[in-house]
Amino acid sequence: MENFKMVAKTFFGFEEILAKELRQLGAQNVEMGTRVVTFVGDKGFMYKANLALRTAIKILKPIHTFKAFNDKSLYDGMMRIDWSEYMNEHQTFVFETTLHSEHFNHSQFVALKSKDAVVDQFRDKTGKRPNIDKDFPDVRFHIHIDRDVCTVSLDSSGESLHRRGYKSATNIAPINEVLAAGMLLLSGWDGNSHFLDPMCGSGTILAEAAMIACNIPANINRKEFAFEKWSDWDSELFDKVLESLLKKTREFHYTITGYDKAPSAVTKAKDNIKNANLDEYITIKQANFFETEKTTEGSLHVVFNPPYGERLDIDLERFYREIGDTLKQSYPNTNAWFITANLEALKFVGLKPSRKIKLFNGKLEARFVKYEMYAGSKRTKFQTHTDN
Structure with a gap:
């Protein structure tokens, strides 16, 4: 199985312990950022990270990076991705966005523009289009724009990994x-x-x-990833x-x-x-x-x-x-x-x-x-x- 780069998102202050968790699990090339730790592993390791990491909120698999500084360059960049590698026209999908850019300040707009590119590409190729489903999508994508660099990732976790699956009841001020x-x-x-x-x-x-x-393993009780x-x-x-x-x-x-x-x-x-x-x-x-x-x-x-x-x-x-x-x-x-x-x-x-x-x-x-x-x-x- 081939190795690829992944990104584990976490809370402020937990970067070091998440990096330590990843190394103990056997991750390669572990590097800390702000609220994220990047690492390298194969598909089996991606499953393992989702199951076992205690301080990760999501595990993302970056699939494409390009420059985006306005809506046209965003749309064009999205069109260059072959979306049929990750989903088909009968599946539902959703985009979640994180923006640190003066070019884009509205996450809904970025998600909408990206959706247009996906839908247009499928329609051109197959005559059919996949639909958005915000609640229970078949495939989740994550867009991260840092200044003018746009990274598109597959979200391997789905719901935030803090939802372990064992809580049926909470009190007034529950802790995550x-x-x-x-x-x-x-x-x-x-x-x-x-x-x-x-x-x-x-x-x-x-x-x-x-x-x-x-x-x-932290997420042993999860229903699905x-x-x-x-x-x-x-x-x-x-x-x-x-x-x-x-x-x-x-x-x-x-x-x-x-x-x-x-x-x-x-x-x-x-x-x-x-x-x-x-x-x-x-x-x-x-x-x-x-x-x-x-x-x-x-x-x-x-x-x-x-x-x-x-x-x-x-x-x-x-x-x-x-x-x-x-x-x-x-x-x-x-x-x-x-x-x-x-x-x-x-x-x-x-x-x-x-x-x-x-x-x-x-x-x-x-x-x-x-x-x-x-x-x-x-x-x-x-x-x-x-x-x-």
């Missing part, structure tokens, strides 16, 4: 699965200690933590790739626990964990974190997503002070990480973070912070540096 997995990997979580999410909501961080701990509708789809190869990934799962010898004080969240989290076939690894209890204490021996790894006051009405100052007090008084020998988009609220925690990493939760700029709670002391010892 790719964001959860990226936070866990940034925090150094590797399954070699006990784990706690003290405000677990619908259970996303718990599910991702268990899959990392057991080396279960876009490449399954391609003309070169090879189901036998896909089954082989999946089988080889499943052989690399590992045993987990610690506990993963989630607390939430809302009974409805606990029910949702339990449903989602069951959907993901992870209930043997995860225990979820209804509890108010501020009334709990550490119950496990040895070190404890904590990662959570507390309310920011964006969608939940809370007394932020008191709430964040209680986070700090609970960690300080009840959780010795713990590495606690949490994300917040409320940068003011961090001041109320009353502890000094040893790490601070800039991330985005959706459109909200956030900080992912680490607090180190040492055993045998009611105070934190902390490193002197902080990362902004």
